[in-house]
Amino acid sequence: MTDRxxxxxxxxxxxxxxxxxxxxxxxxxxxxxxxxLGLLASAAAVxxxxxxxxxxxxxxxxxSRRPLVIGTLATVGACLAVIPFVSxxxxxxxxxxxxxxxxxxxxxxxxxxxxxxxxxSDWAERIGRxxxxxxxxxxxxxxxxxxxxxxxxxxxxxxxxxxALFWAFAACAALxxxxxxxxxxxxxxxxxxPRRVRRIGRILTTxxxxxxxxxxxxxxxxxxxxxxxxxxxxxxxxxxxxxxTYLVAVCLFLSGSAAFWAPLPLVLTDAEFGSGIxxxxxxxxxxxxxxxxxxxxxxxxxxxxxxxxxxxxxxRGISLPIVALAAGIGAVSLRLGLVGFGLAVxxxxxxxxxxxxxxxxxxxxxxxxxxxxxxxHAALGAVAGGVGGILGGWAATxxxxxxxxxxxxxxxxxxxxxxxxxxxxxxxxxxPAAAE
Numbered sequence: 459m460t461d462r463x464x465x466x467x468x469x470x471x472x473x474x475x476x477x478x479x480x481x482x483x484x485x486x487x488x489x490x491x492x493x494x495l496g497l498l499a500s501a502a503a504v505x506x507x508x509x510x511x512x513x514x515x516x517x518x519x520x521x522s523r524r525p526l527v528i529g530t531l532a533t534v535g536a537c538l539a540v541i542p543f544v545s546x547x548x549x550x551x552x553x554x555x556x557x558x559x560x561x562x563x564x565x566x567x568x569x570x571x572x573x574x575x576x577x578x579s580d581w582a583e584r585i586g587r588x589x590x591x592x593x594x595x596x597x598x599x600x601x602x603x604x605x606x607x608x609x610x611x612x613x614x615x616x617x618x619x620x621x622a623l624f625w626a627f628a629a630c631a632a633l634x635x636x637x638x639x640x641x642x643x644x645x646x647x648x649x650x651x652p653r654r655v656r657r658i659g660r661i662l663t664t665x666x667x668x669x670x671x672x673x674x675x676x677x678x679x680x681x682x683x684x685x686x687x688x689x690x691x692x693x694x695x696x697x698x699x700x701x702x703t704y705l706v707a708v709c710l711f712l713s714g715s716a717a718f719w720a721p722l723p724l725v726l727t728d729a730e731f732g733s734g735i736x737x738x739x740x741x742x743x744x745x746x747x748x749x750x751x752x753x754x755x756x757x758x759x760x761x762x763x764x765x766x767x768x769x770x771x772x773x774r775g776i777s778l779p780i781v782a783l784a785a786g787i788g789a790v791s792l793r794l795g796l797v798g799f800g801l802a803v804x805x806x807x808x809x810x811x812x813x814x815x816x817x818x819x820x821x822x823x824x825x826x827x828x829x830x831x832x833x834x835h836a837a838l839g840a841v842a843g844g845v846g847g848i849l850g851g852w853a854a855t856x857x858x859x860x861x862x863x864x865x866x867x868x869x870x871x872x873x874x875x876x877x878x879x880x881x882x883x884x885x886x887x888x889x890p891a892a893a894e
Contacts, residue, residue, distance in 0.1 A: 464591045466637025467568065470531045471595025473631040474561050476603050477538060478596075479740050480627065481554045482723040483733050484620055490547045492721040492861070496851015499720040501555040503843025506562030514566035522644045523567050523574075528635050530564040535631030542621035571642070597744060599627065603737030611734070620733065700879055701822040701831065707875035708815065708838050711771055714868030715808075716846025718778045721854035721861055728858075729785040729793055742798055743805035750809025757810075758817045764879050767818060770810035771873035775866040777803050782862035818879075 485498055520526070537557045544550055572584045603623065611619045726736045757766055777800055784796035816832070823831035846865075853861035 461587065463638050463642040464588065466634045466641060467527075468591035468595040469637065470534070470631050470634030471592045472599040472602065473534055473538060473627040473634070474592075475596030475599025476623070476627045476630075477534070477557060477561075477599070479600065479723065479737055480603060480620070480623060481541065481550065481557070483727070483736060484541065484624070485547055485550050486724050486727050487617065487620060488545060488547050488550065490550075490724070491851075492724050492854030492858075493848075493851040494547050494551065495724055496720040496847045496849070496854070498551050498554055498847075499716065499851070500844045500847030501551055502558040503716070503840055503847060505555040505559040506843075507837065507840035509559040509563035510566055512563065514563075514570075523571055524639070524642055524644050526567050527564060527571065527642060528639050530560045530567075531631050531635035531638060533560045535628045535635060538624050538628035538631060542624045593748075597741065599630075600737050600741040600744065602626070604734050604741060606737075607732055607734035611732075616733070698822065698824075701819075703875055703878060704818055704822060705835065705838065707872040708835060709842060709872075710875065711774075711811070711869045711872030712839055712842030713846035713849065714775070714778070714865040714872065716843045717850030717853065717865040717868065718781075718804075718846075718862060720847040720850035721858065722781075724854070725782065725785055725858050726797070729797070730790050731794065731797075735794065739798055739801050743801040746802040746805025747809040747812070750806045751813055754810045754813040758814050763814055763818050763821065764876055766810060767814045768873045768876045770807045770814065771869050771876065774804060774807035774811070775869035775873060777807070778866040778869065779859060779862040782859045785858070818876075822879075 482495060482498060485495060490498070516526070534557060537553055537560075541550060541553050544553060568588060569585060572588045573581050576584055606623050606626075607616075607619060610622055614622070723736060726739065731739070754766075781797055781800040781804065784800055785793055787793055787796060815835070819832055819835045846868075850861050850865060853864045
């Protein structure tokens, strides 16, 4: 299959990345409270997971997947074009949920497209290429948001600049839809056999994370592919105490992470950072995780996984309230430097957490159900996104430091559970998931 369509698809990912922060910032401009920002983040996470599962199953039955991909891009463009005309915060929350419903839903569909009519031996390479285009696009959206106030903001007011940025991202999505319609082929192959589904799930759960992972705690693509063959009755007999303990730890530290990100746009705005600076800080956090993924993989193959994971969680748990403190210290330039450093550290810890976490689950899970356990591990991110978003928004109504302290405490509690695992438990399974 030709890869020409990946270029317009990557251009559409610019809109995805930009919208991930632009909508919360717009809600802040409308006067959203911290709790409403928590609802915004929670609704997006809750809508994304079932959307991916439903759309993925639909894509496996329709004669052609082209309309699903093109329709998603068109819907994203329409949502982004309409949101600037909405002044009710509840309506913005609903519109954002619809936006992330379709963005999450299309993730397994484009994976099917890249592997259709392609030998299985080429799947890992093609999925990696897709992730690269999506990652560059996502980062590009954050970069556009960073420079937009410098280019446009000097000519118009902040509100007009925000609306214009919405329409710029809407145009990216519309042009992406047109370009994808022009270049996307319509292969005949459909990925339906259980063996092929498990193969894709293993590739996705062991492949490097994208740049968006630092600020988005779940992957709808991994959730869909890893849970398609889920059989709860068989899983009940395969859960060891160590695996159950680690998954509880995952719920804790991912909920804490989501509780941190949910009110953060309001925290940064109240710290007198403009929208361009906020975009730059999010980009910095994302880049912090991206540069750590590969070194973390090397460390995971050499050192105690418990200590690596717990160490990254301790650093993250301490860093979260420090960011809140830094946002209220001294002059704007000092605050910017301290918050930027703190968010870079937070992003870097995610790079370790994501890679080492997959390695731990791989070691603890029985080979017979390893793919399904990895799917549950991915799905917990969606649950954590919903719970943590509401928790973080509610706690921030008491105070930002209180919210970030609670977020940090949840992460540290997860770290303590990770340390209760015994070294021997992580050495019982030494066959990596990617080699099955």
